[in-house]
Every structure is written in structure tokens, then in C-alpha cells.
Amino acid sequence: MKKLLLFVIACTLGLFGTVNAQNRLVSVTQTNEGNNITYVYESESSNKVVEIRKGVDQGYGQYTTFLNYDANGLLSSTDYGWADANGIDKDCSSSCEWTTVEYTYTDGKLTSYTVKEFENWTLYQEACDITVYTLTYEGNNVVEITSTREYYGYDFDSNSNKFVAGAPTKTTYTYEDGKLVGAEYFWYDQWAATPGFSTDYTVTYAYDAAGNCVSATKSNGEVTSYIYDVTKLATDVYCFAYPQDVNPVSTNVIATATTGDVVSTYNYNFATVAAPIAPAGLTAEVLSDTEVKLAWNAVEDATSYNVYNGTEKVAENVTETTYTVTGLTAATEYTFTVTAVNEGGESAASNEATTTTLKAVEIAPEAVAFGEVTVGGEYWSKVGTTRDVRVSTFGKEVKSITVDNEFFVLPANIDLTAEMIQFAVGYNNNGAAGEQEGTITITLANDATYTIPVTATAYAPVTPDVFELAQEITFTEGVYTNTPDFATLHDNYLGAPDAVYTFTLEDNEAVEVTVTGENAKHAIYAEGDFTTSLQRTEKILSTTFSYDFNDGSLDDFIVVDNDEYEYTWELEEDDADGYELVSYSFLADYEGSEYKIYVQEADERIITKEAYALTQNSVLAMDINIDGKAWEEIFVEVTTDGENFTELAKVTDDENTYSYDWLAKKVNIGAKLAEAGLEFGEYQIALRHKFNGGGRFAVDNLSLTERGLVYPAGKYFLVAAAETAFSVEVKSVVYTGTEAIDVPAAPAVEATANANAIVLTWAAVETATSYNVYQGEEKLANVTELTYTVEGLEFDTEYCFTVTAVNENGESKATEACATTEKDPDAPIVEVLLFEDFESYEAGNKIAKDGGAHWTTWSKQVGGATDGVVAEKDGNKYGYLTHGVDQVLLLGGYQSGVFDLEFDMYIPAEKVAYYNLLHEFNGSNSQWAMQAYLHLTDDGQSNPQYAQGHGTLHAGSNSTADVPCVHDGWMHFRVHIDANTDKAEYFYTLPGQEEQKACEWTWSLESFGGSTVGRKLDAMNFYPLNENSEYYIDNISLTRIGGETEIALEFDTEKVEGSMDVDDMGTVEFVVENTGESIVDYTAWVDYGEGAMSESYELVTYSLEDLANATVYGWTADKPLTFEIAALYPSSSYANSLMGTYLTEVTYLLPELINPETQEVLPSIEPGTGLTFRVYAQGINGVPGAVLAEKVIPAEEVVFDWNVATFDEPVALTGFDFYIAVEMTQALEGSTMTLDGNDKATTAGFGDLFRQSSGAYLSFTEVAKVNKGSWTLVAVCEGEPVLGGWAELDKKSGSLAIGASQKVNVEFSTFGLEKGKTYDAKIVFATTASEENIELPLSLHVWGEDVEEILSNTYSIYPNPTTAQVTVEGENINYIAVYNSVGQLVKVVKTSNHVVDMSANENGVYFFNIVDNAGQSSVQRVVVAK
16 A cells, blocks of 8 residues: 555646646556556546546446536546446445545635545445545645544444544645655654654655656655656646645656556557666676676667766767777776667666776786795795796787896796796795895787786805704703704794704604793604694503403402492403403392392402502503493502502593493503502502492403603604794603603593584593694684584584693694584475486487486487487586587476576587576477577577677576676586476576576566466476587586475365255355465366267367358468467356267368469478377466377378367366367468458457467467458367256466465356256366366255255254244254355254254345255255344
């Protein structure tokens, strides 16, 4: 409704005053014809409008305003309402409504007007809603209109219906220089703290230099734009406006007004000449450093275009929709616009297209800076000794590339012909030290030069600045210290001035490094690899003991049981792994029916008999298994006397894995000994199991070892660095079993994934003070906790992380843990329906002949010239298509769902390509969904033209988009099709670029947008259309997103039932709702079933039997033309005589034509072609439905007479509309279309249909503007008919959006039916998206004369008449269906006492259809009289 407000402003724009009657506004037509306005004048010589009609008269009336004038010619009142030929009906008792407006003037100026709304069902013949508007003026300008209102409604104070006050309104108007520039609309807020007016919205008017209002902008952003006929002055044309209208006054007359997608066209009694609309879709493509190519969409009625660079006009009288601007400056930003021109003037400017011209030569980098470099020898450099330079010439010829300083070195051979010149700049490592500067000069063939500055700071390194001059370390009592000369150091390796040292290690040796200085750091590298720093790794130096218990002996141990239970540490045999050491803290089982507990708690030790020497490096390791009970635990203890024990550590599932598998555990028993304050020495080691009610604790692979963190033997380099002067201390560590291990052990890490995060957890590491978390080389965090969560990850992706333990002495070896994040729960299901990469073929194979069943050709003949081949190129295989190939890829015929169709294409230099998508693949009757031309432009009419780098896309319209394309590079294309919502999008990806969207369109349209042909995705056609066509295809895929789409229609009733008297008509309504996941296009009909086959037959035709006046027509064409003619037979046309029969044959008269002068046979059907006869099912939007039968008469059997096609399987005519058709190919200058010559025929649109390709049929009579009757098409129907035609649907096809519903009326007729009989049929809904039809039962009961007399002996009904409840007495009653007097079902009652409550029903006559348990029905008339 808000959208209509601006439309009303547009409709009444320009109250031009009284002018002569020769020029005047006749009507305003709109995109939605229901909003059309037609002005009816009193006479041809009068400007007095007496009627204003809205919409289109469908033959039974339309909304109309009737205008009345006073003696002075002023509008005195209007009446608005639904009117037929007799005017507005104001006398009906219940449904009449209309609106009256009464005008009041003072001195000829409108001062107020009153709007009265009448609703006879509210107040009969009295206004039920009255609003009075008062106008305020400043001079002749209306500056304010206010209103007061009262209406007949419910009054809460008096608890009754009466006239109550409504909310007032106000509108104010603003003027500048006499022109209306703004309007503000107010509503009254009665609930505010201080009731008053609040702004609802505003409208702002803008004018051009000529004084025409060009736009009205609403405060919500909605804009109405106006285009004028600048050849006509407003003062010379009469346009009606109501006295209360406040509108902008313009110089010229309006031609069109546009609000969003609604276009209003102003129609006068003369032809308007409007300036064209502004061009759309302006794009700018940079061609070079001096050229930019502009392209835009064609504008209807434009005769030429003007091109502007900013405000400067750079071209005019351009007749094409492209223009190349030349003579521009390199590397400069330009903004272009285009206007359209015709005799009506120049349009507004198009959208702006801003771009920057290319650099004449593009150089990267713009300067080469080596920074510090070493001279005096060949030294390893972390950043390399060369720098890469790239020069883009954009096709310009380069004569030379030189450098003016011999310190810098260019390659001996540089390819100066490359489009992208690449070379590496080096330096002379034996050159002079000091600051070096030079210039690289690029000289073009035209002697233009471009330069690159190049700099370096050269120095000769000294010890210990670089690896090659590393300082040798010599340890004194295991320690080396050094303070390098900071002034001689340079940043070579670690990001700060650094010094290099070298040392050699033997087995079981390591070093500990300390660097003091600001932000000090160090790294150690192995000889020969200066790119990766090393960490110390743990090594077992010696093994004190190791037990796997597989000998079944505990002879080296003492077992002490301190609990009350007989179970203690003992060996249990594992069938797979030998023996394991086990202790129980809980053990129970059933003995018969008794549940017996054997162990409730544990307190027992197992102790080594021998005492072992423990050092700082001693490690006790074991595998444990606790059967998923993470709370189970044992304790590691030591003793020197076997009586007194010291607890050192607890061993448990400290990571809470709840695992049933073996877990590896390690106790740094030497370090724990020191923590407990005990001296290193000889101890017995004990495992104590003390726990209550846990379960089973198993131990295996128990070992005591001496371990150290060492480097492998070899030569190493230490790099130390700091931002200020620093010193280095290096300690030599030799592991002999007594030295301390300072760097912590690597943690055991687990990764657990959820939706888009991974949780890392690890066990605490002895001596570690923190932990580092890495992803690859990047350190994510340093934490002290034993867990870290990495968030913000992609769904369904594997990630790997590493964790190290850190203390003051260094960082441990890294442990990696990987996990895959969960799939996105909201992500749609993606199903690959088809994939083709040609890798399974052999080179030279035919694509369709040797490939999968999804390949064929247009002619469906595989292996021939139209079948492409597989080529091998660069080690890969591709489909190779050249002129003459007509390859078809079958896509499954999906009519619902969401899909991505993707493929790659390679077009060699100077070649072109073409392909299309098909809604229907069926030869010449195929239906094109989209067509793509690459390196070609196409206007849909003439031959495509070569256009390098450009392509034309027809997708729902002619020339929908200009698609960029390249030669000699793989391009990727993706078509996204949402058949559920009828949308499609086209995307392209050029080499090295991101995906771009070219356009979107309504999927169900045919490629040029002329008609809606359906949402089917049937096939893709690769067709190299001319001798210059050649391309490769690869990686074709069709994926369905979101799984299969549910197609579902539901009804508000389980059965449609009608009941009425004989020779009567009535209507029953039901509702169909789309409860599925896709738009549903449906056809519907009443199906009466099939009759019996017999030898009886009838002919079905619109053609006359006497063909003496038959006429033969042909198409004017420059080549043979294939087309189809047809006749449509609605179900009503055969309901009485042919319902249920079988259509077995179709025949067509093809006469022989003789030149009467030369007696030569004139051309007719193309030699070598036949006739194809078809029967089509009921369709949608003028497009026939599925092919029900087809028969081809080959060329050699075609006769110049009646050609008869007998179908292999007859078509049962059960109630649907059907078409009979014949397809033929007309010879050049031939005539093949035979009409019966009946110029009085009224069968246009039924018996004279034709089409030249796919899509909807057209009427020959309407297209040719001549009535020559119907085609000589005849169908033969055999068999016995069934009774049909007694029910008809008012909607036989439609489209339902998801969640939408629609009312459908079943129109019954009992004429000719038997009294007292029930007729059954079914309503069938067929959808394009499902192969299965949906059925709804249908029945009609015809009342009999003696129903009451019959029923009086069967059922007792009382009281009758009734005011409320009715009781039905009788035997075996199943249910009672209640119908009103017009046969509509009111309710169905099924109760044990058979009481029907009629208290809520209006007075009148009703019929009870009483159905017993055997399905027999009886009818009783019941009167409700309250």
C-alpha cells in the first residue's frame, strides 16, 4: 500500500489547468494491469472526465469512479466502487460497499472535502466511516491538509456499537520558487505521553533545468522517476487531477513513471516522444596505458549515445554499445559516464565507471635494496645473493636492460621478448666494500627509458661474524666464555647483530648456552644445514633393569599384602601379550544368583629385592592399564631398609583419558628423589597400590634407565645475537650417569576436536615452567596450564599442532598432535551427481562412444563426426571439440533442488567457443535455458561477431551479460541453479584471479526470456558453432547441495464431495498447500477413468469436413525450417462423447501443390525428411506437457495426401487437456501448413497452434492477422466412453511458492445425471518436479425424488425443524456428512449417539448424507429455524 502512494503521486503529476480538448491524457497503464487507469470523457469536444476506471474489464465489471459536477463545472462529488454496465450496486443487503467524496468550495477554491465509506453489512445505506479533510492555503498553494474521522465501531465505554472518533491526520507541503519540493505525512500518536502528531514519512521532489520534476523520493529510500516528452508543453495538454491533489507542476508532459520494478506509461491521444532512459551496466575495461574500452546495455528507443570523461564530452553520435577512449595518460584514474540520445532529448547519465589506466611499463619492485652484503669471498646468506625483478611491458618492445655500476650483476641473457620480463640482480662478492649505488635502465624500442635504483652496503666480515669465519670453542674445565666485538657484528641470521661459534660433540654430549644482552637469543645448527636450528633429544644412556614379566616370574620382587583380602600383586596371563602385573582394589562377581564381593579395597606393595643406584638422570618407566577407571592410582616409593618407605610420585591416568588401552608412563625418579630431600644413592623401589573400590590396576614393561638430553655426535655452529653488546657462556655436558638434565622432557599431547575448535591437552612435565604451542613454524602461545584451545578453525579440516615444554634451561623436543574438526552441522549436504575429468579415456577416444552414459550427441548418434574426441595435453586428458562436433552432456532432468554445475575450458589463440544449457533436450523441440558465446558477441538475431576477450551470455534475456574470457589459459565456469526458488547465477574465474559473478536470472525462463518454460535441468550442449570454433573442456561436475528436495502438496480435506438436486449447478472449495521444499508448478484435472476398448471410434478435429477452400501456407526463410503445428483439446471439449476412450491415430493432410501455369510441382516438405506425430499432456503457461505418444513417418513413406500415424500404445483420455501435433521440415520456398479455409472459425488459439522451436505455442490466426480456420489435423479415438464433464476445476494449472496455498473450486453440474445416484472420480495434480501424481478423491451425489419417503422407514431424525441439536436414530451408522443448500460440505459427524449440533449454523435447508458401515448412503433434508 505504501508503494501505491508514490504511484498515485506519479499518476496525478502535473495539474495543467484547462486547455483545449485536442491534446489530453487518455489512460495510465502499469506493469500490473490491475492498477491501470482509464479516463472517460463526456465527449470528444469536452475535457470533462465523467468516469475513471481502474484495472481491466474482464467482462463482468471493474472498479470505477463516477464524477459529478456543479453548475460552475466544479467537481462536486464522486462515487467509487465495483461497477458493471448498470453502475455501482448500492442496494444489495450484504456485500455492497462503495465510497463517496463530497467537495466544498469558497470562491471557487476547494476548502474541504468529505470521504464517506459505505458497507451495507455494517450500516445499510448509511456511511459507516466519515473523514473530513480541511485545506489551508498560502496564496494559491496548499500548505496543509488535516483530517478528522469518525466511524461506526465498538465503543468500550458504552459496551456497544456506535460512532466513535478515529485518529486525525495531517500533511504539510513545502514550496521553493513556486515549485512543490516536499511533503510530510503525519500520524496521530494517541498513546504518547503527550498525544500529538508524529512524522510517518516524507517525500522530496527534484527538478531538472527545464523545470520538470524528475524524481519523488520517499524517506524509506523508495524513488519514483519520471521521463518526459520534451516536445510537448504541459500547458498544451489536459491531464485530469482531483481538486485535493497537491502535485508538482512540470514544463512538459510525462511519458513514463517508474517505481522499483513498476513502470507506469502515460497514454495520450497523441504519440509521445520521450527522452530515453539512462543506460545501465556501464563497464570500463583497461586495454593499455592510453586506452579504455567502455561497454553498456542497449537502451530502447535510443538513436545514439554520448560518452563523457568526467564532465567533458569525449564522443557523441555513437551508435554502438561500446566505445574505446584513446589518448589517455598512463597510470591515471578516469571516471566515465554515458547518456542515451533520441529526438526526445538526452537521458540522464549512466552509472559511473571508474578505472585507472595501466602504467606504460610496470616494474616490481620499484627499487632494489640488498641491505648489508658480504664481500671478499663466498659466504652463505640467509636471504640469498640475488633479488628478483619483474617488468611488465604490456606488449611494448624492449631494446635493452643495463646497470651502470659494475658492483651489481645482471644475467648474461635476459628474454626481452617476454610479455613479463623476469631476471635476477646479483652482486660481485669480490667487489669493493662500502656503500654501493646503481641504476638499472630499461630502454624501449621507442627510446623511452625506465629506471630502477639499486643499493647495497658491502663489507668484509671478520671472525666471528659469519658461519665461514666462526670462532672455535675451546672448553676450560667444561666452560667457554666470550664477549665478541659488537662493532664488527652484523645482522646475518637471527634479526640482530650476531656472532658464530663452532664446536664438536661426541656421543652422550651436549652444551648449555647462556647469552646475556638486550633481547638475547641463540640457535644451534648442524654442519651443512644452516636453515634449521636443532634441539636436544632424549637418549637412554644405560638400562639398570627391564621386566616384561613374560617369564611368569616375580623372583626379583617382594610382595607385601597389608589388606584383609587374599588378592595382592600377582601375574595374570594375557593371551595376546604374555603376562602382566596386576592388583585389584575391587573385585566382585555372581556365584549363581548371589553377587559376591571378593575385594573391596587394596593396600599392597611390590618391592625390588635389590637396591639400585639412583642418580639425577634415573627414570622409572612402565605401561599401565586401568580399564577406563581414570581415578585408579599407584604410588612409586623408595626404601633403604624394606620397612620405611618414602613416596616419590603417583602414577595414574592423569590426563583423564578413561582409556581401556595401555598408557605409557614415566617417573623421573632421580629428580623426585632430590625433591623429597633424599641423597642420590642405592634404594629399593616399591609400587604401592592403596585404593578403595576402584578396580584393576595392571603394570607391564617396567624399567629403570639412565637418560640424558644430548645432540648426535658431530660438528655444530652456535649463533648468538642481541640488540646490544652481549657475552656468551657455553657449558659442556657429558652424560656419565651423574650430571643433571636441565631441559624438560617432551610432553605427551592429545588433540580433541569439536565444531570449529581443537583442544590440546598434555600431562605435566617435570621441571617445566611453561609450554609453547605451535602451528607449523608459528608459535601460537606460551601457557602455564596443561591445556590450550585453538578456536576459529574451519569445519571438517585436519589441523596439526606441536607442544614443547619449557624451563629456564631451554625447550624440549616438540610433540605433534592432529585432529579433524567436526563437519558444519548447518552445512548443506553436498552430493556429487556427475564428474568427468577424461582421465579414464585413451587419447583419441570418442567422448560419447567410449565414455559414460551421460554423454551423447545432438543427433543421439555416437562415434560419428558430431562426437568429440579425447586429447592429451601436458600429461592430462581433456575433451577436445572442433567445428562439426555437437556434444551433449545429460544432466539428469532434475526439476527441483539446488545445484552447482562447474567445468574448465581452454580456448586456443584466436579461436572461439559456444555452449548452452537446456531445460529440455529434444532435438529441434529442445528448450534453451542459457547460451554462452566466448570471444564472440551475439545479439540473438544476426551471426555472432568475433570479439577477443568478450563473451555474450543470454540468460533469461537477450545479451544478459558481457563475460570476460582469455585465450591460451584455463578458465573456470560455475552455474549455480536453485530450482526450488527459481533462481540461477553465472560465475567465471579467469587464470590467477578470484571468482566473479556475471549475472543472475529467473531459472525457468528460456534463454532470451521470451517465455517461462520450466525449471528442468536436462542437458548441456557443447557446440563449436563455426569453422573458427575450437576448445578443450575438463573437470566437469554436477553437485547437488542440500540433498533431494521434498515435493509435497497437501489438501485441507481427504475427499471433495458435492451433493445437489438434479439439473442444478454448485461449487465446492478446497485448498491445496505446498508443504514441500521447492516451488511447485502443477497441472490439475478431474480424472474420470478409462472405458472399455472396442471397435467403436470417433474423429476429433477442429477442421471442416469439406476442404474445398483449404489453404496452404509456408514460412519465408533463407533455409529449410523445422516447426510444429498443433491443436489443443480441453477436457470440456470431449467430456460428453469421448471421455475414457483411447486416442490411437493422428492424421494430417499434406497436399501436393501444382503451379497452374507451368504445371510444376511446387516445393513442400524438405526432401529426405519425415513427419513426427505427437500427443502431449496438459501443460503450463502455453507450453505442452509430457509427450504421451510419438510416431515418426519416415521420408520415404510421406505422401501428398492424408498421412496417418498409428501409435504403438494408445493414449487414454481420462479428463486432462491434450494436444495433437505434427513436426515437419519445410523446404526452401516451400508450403506445408494446411488450414481448412474456414474464415468464420472461432478456434483461434485451439485449432491453429504452431511453434518454430521449443516453448509455448502461438496462434497462427493471431500472428498472421488472417483467419483461415484450423489445421487439417484429425485424431481417431476408439473404445467406449465413460460419463464425464460433471465436475470441472476453476484452476487447471498454477505455481505455488514454498509454504503458499491456493483455493481451488470444483464446479459441479448435475444436468443429465440420474437422480439418487453418486458419481465418483478423482482430482489429479501432476507436478513438473515429481514423476508421481497426487490424487484427491471426488464424488457427487444427485438427490432423488423419494429420499424422505425411503428414509422414513430406515432412520428417525428429530427434531426437524431444529434450533440446535438433531438426533439421528438407526442401525449401523458409520458417519453423517452435512451439506448446505448449494452442495458445500459443512461438517462430518462421527459419534456414538449420532447427535449433530447445528446451533452454530445459520437458518436454512441442510442435507444429512447418512453413510452406514457397508458404505451405503442415504440423504435426509433438515431445516434449521432459530
